[in-house]
Amino acid sequence: MFEIFADLATWLVVDVFGLSKEKKLGDALHFFIEDTTKIFFLLLVMIYAIALIRASMNVERVRDYLAGKNKGVGYILGSSFGAITPFCSCSSIPVFLGFTSAGIPVGITMSFLITSPLINEVAVLLLLSLLGLKFTLLYVVVGMSVGILGGVFLDAIRAERWLQSFAAKALKQGGNTSSTVLSKQVEPLSLKERHIFAKEELLEIFGRVWKWVIIGVGLGSALHGFVPDGWIEEHLGNGQWWSVPSAVLLGIPLYSNATGVIPVMESLIKQGLPIGTTLAFCMSTVAASFPEFILLKQVMQWRLLVLIFVLLLVAFTLIGWIFNYLTPFI
Amino acid sequence: MKEIKVLGTGCVKCTKTVEVISKIANELNIDVNVIKETDPEIIMKYGVMSTPAVIIDEVNLHSGSIPHRQDIELWLKK
Numbered sequence: 197m198f199e200i201f202a203d204l205a206t207w208l209v210v211d212v213f214g215l216s217k218e219k220k221l222g223d224a225l226h227f228f229i230e231d232t233t234k235i236f237f238l239l240l241v242m243i244y245a246i247a248l249i250r251a252s253m254n255v256e257r258v259r260d261y262l263a264g265k266n267k268g269v270g271y272i273l274g275s276s277f278g279a280i281t282p283f284c285s286c287s288s289i290p291v292f293l294g295f296t297s298a299g300i301p302v303g304i305t306m307s308f309l310i311t312s313p314l315i316n317e318v319a320v321l322l323l324l325s326l327l328g329l330k331f332t333l334l335y336v337v338v339g340m341s342v343g344i345l346g347g348v349f350l351d352a353i354r355a356e357r358w359l360q361s362f363a364a365k366a367l368k369q370g371g372n373t374s375s376t377v378l379s380k381q382v383e384p385l386s387l388k389e390r391h392i393f394a395k396e397e398l399l400e401i402f403g404r405v406w407k408w409v410i411i412g413v414g415l416g417s418a419l420h421g422f423v424p425d426g427w428i429e430e431h432l433g434n435g436q437w438w439s440v441p442s443a444v445l446l447g448i449p450l451y452s453n454a455t456g457v458i459p460v461m462e463s464l465i466k467q468g469l470p471i472g473t474t475l476a477f478c479m480s481t482v483a484a485s486f487p488e489f490i491l492l493k494q495v496m497q498w499r500l501l502v503l504i505f506v507l508l509l510v511a512f513t514l515i516g517w518i519f520n521y522l523t524p525f526i
Numbered sequence: 527m528k529e530i531k532v533l534g535t536g537c538v539k540c541t542k543t544v545e546v547i548s549k550i551a552n553e554l555n556i557d558v559n560v561i562k563e564t565d566p567e568i569i570m571k572y573g574v575m576s577t578p579a580v581i582i583d584e585v586n587l588h589s590g591s592i593p594h595r596q597d598i599e600l601w602l603k604k
Contacts, residue, residue: 287575291575491535
């Protein structure tokens with residue numbers, strides 16, 4: 197179904213530009229054109245379609261739903277909502293406080309916040325189209341597990357001790373008066389309202405991610421075309437133990453969202469980088485970024501902030517090792 | 527004079543919202559005092575979770591996006 201984009205790229209590279217697909221430049225350019233056109237097309241169609249469906253979904257409703265839920269299912273729900281609820285990372289502080297002041301435990305809130313950058317509809321879509329169903333499922337399961345287990349762990353060590361004092365106070369009060377914060381009942385949306393919402397979402401998300409796609413695919417094509425064939429496979433292909441923590445550390449200063457990093461993943465895997473190492477690198481790039489962590493300082497003490505950061509790094513490293521070990525059996 | 531608060535933790539959209547409201551108020555010749563509120567504690571007190579949010583005379587009128595021109599005009603003319 198996606199051959200048309202490969203054909204388009206071939207036509208442009210070979211017939212229009214007169215380059216050979218066997219040469220490095222032609223090959224890299226082909227990869228770039230095929231992936232950007234395919235991704236842009238999918239984004240335009242799917243963001244609109246998904247936004248139509250989830251027009252009535254927002255963080256306020258998620259909060260009302262999660263408030264007072266049993267802890268066991270709370271983590272799973274928190275993480276699931278994190279995956280499907282749209283919200284901008286610049287809203288993470290108000291969301292954190294909104295959840296907290298509704299008496300939702302810190303662990304469940306963090307399940308939501310950790311999963312959110314890792315999994316979203318754009319990421320899933322790109323994974324499906326570039327790396328196939330099996331890898332997509334793997335990615336989603338792993339991403340949600342990090343969110344769920346991270347949340348369970350944070351509640352187990354009573355992370356709420358290390359909130360900033362006003363947030364801790366809000367959490368305590370929230371536990372008692374959770375019914376008063378429920379938001380007003382929303383009217384069901386008409387089709388026209390859904391269309392308007394979907395159109396705005398499309399413009400907003402596309403306006404935000406298109407440059408990431410170009411950067412991501414650009415890097416992917418550079419890797420594809422200019423790193424000598426077999427180099428990655430020869431040096432990192434055996435999943436050497438040190439390659440995973442190195443990949444995680446390398447991912448920290450590289451700040452990208454899932455949209456930019458997935459085309460790079462595709463290229464790395466095709467070049468023979470083991471799945472575990474690739475997953476570790478990409479999750480670290482997406483979820484462990486300094487700018488967003490510094491924001492959380494407003495609601496958390498340093499101790500908790502550093503703890504969560506280290507927790508994520510350890511989790512991604514473990515994921516990398518486990519998957520490198522399991523690859524022969526999958 | 528209307529007091530308008532724009533709540534947000536410093537995202538691009540919040541800054542834009544402040545600009546848009548000031549600009550429209552200027553066009554309509556309505557005297558307003560637009561305040562950008564970035565303190566998370568205060569944002570929490572208004573119960574706002576999606577920013578930017580617009581508070582006029584202590585009433586939360588809008589949250590989650592840059593408001594549309596029609597809406598802003600409506601609020602200002604009230």
